[in-house]
Amino acid sequence: MSSSTASAIAAARERAQALDRDDPLAFTRGEFTIPTKAQIASSHLPDSAVSGSGDNNNTTTTTDDDKCVYLCGNSLGLQPKRTQTRINQYLTTWATQGVQGHFKPLDGSPLPTWLDADERAAKLIAPIVGASEDEVAVMQTLTANLHLLMSAFYRPDINGKHKIMLESKAFPSDHFAVETQLRHHGLSPANSMITLTSPSSPEDNILTTPEILSAITAHAASTALLLLPGIQYYTGQLLDIPTITSHARAHGIFVIWDLAHAVGNVPLRLHDWAVDAAAWCSYKYLNSGPGSIGGLFVHEHNSRVQEDESDYANRLAGWWGNPKPTRFAMATVPGFRPAPGAAGFQLSNPSILDTTSLCASLEVFALAGGVDPLREKSLRLTAFLEELLFDAQGILAAEERALFRVITPRDPAQRGAQLSLMLRDGLLAVVMRELEGRGVVVDERKPDVIRVAPAPLYNTFGECVAFVEAFGEALGVARNEVA
Numbered sequence: 112m113s114s115s116t117a118s119a120i121a122a123a124r125e126r127a128q129a130l131d132r133d134d135p136l137a138f139t140r141g142e143f144t145i146p147t148k149a150q151i152a153s154s155h156l157p158d159s160a161v162s163g164s165g166d167n168n169n170t171t172t173t174t175d176d177d178k179c180v181y182l183c184g185n186s187l188g189l190q191p192k193r194t195q196t197r198i199n200q201y202l203t204t205w206a207t208q209g210v211q212g213h214f215k216p217l218d219g220s221p222l223p224t225w226l227d228a229d230e231r232a233a234k235l236i237a238p239i240v241g242a243s244e245d246e247v248a249v250m251q252t253l254t255a256n257l258h259l260l261m262s263a264f265y266r267p268d269i270n271g272k273h274k275i276m277l278e279s280k281a282f283p284s285d286h287f288a289v290e291t292q293l294r295h296h297g298l299s300p301a302n303s304m305i306t307l308t309s310p311s312s313p314e315d316n317i318l319t320t321p322e323i324l325s326a327i328t329a330h331a332a333s334t335a336l337l338l339l340p341g342i343q344y345y346t347g348q349l350l351d352i353p354t355i356t357s358h359a360r361a362h363g364i365f366v367i368w369d370l371a372h373a374v375g376n377v378p379l380r381l382h383d384w385a386v387d388a389a390a391w392c393s394y395k396y397l398n399s400g401p402g403s404i405g406g407l408f409v410h411e412h413n414s415r416v417q418e419d420e421s422d423y424a425n426r427l428a429g430w431w432g433n434p435k436p437t438r439f440a441m442a443t444v445p446g447f448r449p450a451p452g453a454a455g456f457q458l459s460n461p462s463i464l465d466t467t468s469l470c471a472s473l474e475v476f477a478l479a480g481g482v483d484p485l486r487e488k489s490l491r492l493t494a495f496l497e498e499l500l501f502d503a504q505g506i507l508a509a510e511e512r513a514l515f516r517v518i519t520p521r522d523p524a525q526r527g528a529q530l531s532l533m534l535r536d537g538l539l540a541v542v543m544r545e546l547e548g549r550g551v552v553v554d555e556r557k558p559d560v561i562r563v564a565p566a567p568l569y570n571t572f573g574e575c576v577a578f579v580e581a582f583g584e585a586l587g588v589a590r591n592e593v594a
Contacts, residue, residue: 119505120580127572130495136488136567142475143189143398143569145178148550179550180574180581184566185347185372185529186554188398188472197222197471201463226435228466229457232406235473239397239482240370240389241380242408245452249393249406249469250431250461253371254284256390256407257338259456261292263426264365264388264413265336272335272363273298276326279306280316282344285369289338305330315518315533320351324358331362339366341373341389345556347519347529347564349377353384360385371395374406376489376527378482381408388413396528396566398472404465409453416451423449429458475568488567489528495572496530496565497521499579506579511586514538518560529564531556538589545585551578 131137150157181189200222204212213225223231232249240247250256267273275289290300307326309318327337337359342349352368359366368389373379375396381389389408393399416423426449430438434450449455479485499505501512515532534542536559543555553563565575 113508115504116506116508116583119502120576123499123506123576123579124573127495127576130491130572134488134572136479136484137571139475139479139567140569140571142191142193142478144192145173145181145189145569147173147177148179149177151179151547151550151552175571175573179552180577181552182563182565182570182574182578183552183554184398184568184570185344185376185395185527185562185564187394187401188396188566189569190400191398191472191475193474194398194400194468194471197467198464201467222467225460225463226438228463228470229431229454229461230435232404232466232470232473233454235470235477236406239375239379239473239476240391240406240408241378241384242382243411243452245454246382246411246414247406247408248453248457249404249466250457251407252402252405253369253390253392254288256405257285257288257367257369258292259427259458260367260388260390260407260409261288261336263456264367265292265296266425267296267298267303267335269298272333274303274305274330274334275336275338276305276307276330276334276364277338278316278318278340278343279308280343280345281306281338281340282369282371285338285340305334315346317346317348317518317520318350320354323350323355327355327359327362327364331364334362334364336365336367339368341368341370341379342376342527342529344372345531345560345562347372347526347531347562349373349520349525349527352386353380356384356386360387372527372529375476375482378486382410385412386410393469393472396568397469398475398568399465399469403468404462407453407456409456411452414452414455416449416455423447423455426456427458431457431460479568485567489565490523492565492567492570492572492575493526493528493530494523496563496575496578499575500530500532500582506576507583507586510590511583514586514590527564528566529562531560531562534559534561534589537593538586541589541592542582542585545588546581549581549584551581553578 229249233247234244237244237247277289293300293303309316309322356366366387370389370391374391387410392405394401394403428447432449432455515534517530518533519526519531539559553561555561
């Protein structure tokens with residue numbers, strides 16, 4: 112390491128220490144279990160977990176030097192410490208109450224009855240997405256919810272509006288959902304699917320707002336539904352949700368947003384923006400655990416239930432979509448009558464294990480004061496990371512900075528917590544190996560992209576410095592091996 116690099120690292124660490132010391136949200140890091148470098152490197156389940164003799168949290172004293180640098184909350188969020196506590200309380204309720212857990216409140220328990228668990232989750236998630244409690248439902252998983260929304264609101268007219276518009280590089284599940292919805296209606300994706308590609312950024316496909324609005328206008332006569340991501344998973348681009356929504360709705364196009372990478376990451380105002388509907392997962396920035404329960408939003412103008420109405424949108428229905436007072440009546444006549452709002456789109460009773468895990472994390476969001484203060488910290492974190500990557504007098508030498516570029520928009524208003532770094536051809540495998548060997552966790556998108564996401568709930572400015580230092584070392588090794 113050169114003396115100039117060592118000086119730059121020391122200066123960056125000093126700045127980071129000051130920023131972390133003055134961070135009003137620093138306390139939320141203590142709410143999470145941060146894996147140690149040894150745990151990340153280990154290929155064995157801890158003995159206490161195998162035997163059931165103890166918990167799986169970091170109960171021994173560790174320093175930040177012992178902990179891994181985890182910058183992968185855009186893929187899977189870390190576990191809140193209270194998750195294990197809440198799940199143990201749920202398990203104890205099940206063990207001691209059996210079926211009574213559905214209806215019997217327990218003195219001293221912080222958990223709702225199982226009948227009310229999804230209602231509590233909706234109350235906690237509503238402010239995170241900017242909705243009323245009645246407009247959200249915690250249910251199913253992301254792709255299942257997209258299918259449910261499309262089954263309710265996609266009504267193609269083969270002689271008029273029958274097309275679905277999405278981006279060309281959408282997450283594969285979104286493509287698959289659209290393709291199969293079209294085939295379900297007897298339509299061909301070749302004729303009824305519009306995929307948006309950016310003429311100004313064909314390689315990265317950073318779609319500008321004017322490009323999206325222009326495409327909506329051009330295809331308005333034949334487009335029935337628009338499906339876009341709030342934040343694009345690959346590039347990390349934050350789309351202008353209110354402007355795009357308003358333009359599409361003005362052209363008679365129903366709008367669904369996939370908020371997998373936006374929920375818990377950036378402030379959302381779904382009700383105020385008049386978004387028709389949206390769906391999300393909860394295991395990224397919401398930290399509910401792998402594959403955990405998802406959620407959906409249906410604006411109140413799409414979910415009203417009138418006394419004399421028999422057509423409550425062409426939805427798929429299940430017993431949990433009944434109003435709570437009649438849910439256990441088991442009546443089939445006169446037929447399904449949904450609860451008002453998003454709750455009426457529910458099917459089966461939700462997994463209480465999943466819902467309990469999600470609510471444990473949402474409690475931490477409430478402690479932090481919601482998404483707005485987290486967004487303020489996120490902007491500072493990501494800007495600091497970006498500065499470290501490109502400072503000509505900083506940690507990375509010019510030859511290392513020449514080996515990658517950021518494909519995420521540089522404008523902070525057009526991104527969330529994630530920076531996607533595209534590496535020169537052939538470097539990815541070595542860089543990932545070297546980062547992992549240094550206890551740094553990010554994720555890869557082959558062939559050449561790593562995604563780095565400092566999550567404000569648990570990441571620090573010091574970890575940004577540690578990442579860039581490790582990244583520079585990894586690039587140096589990769590350059591020598593691949594050359």
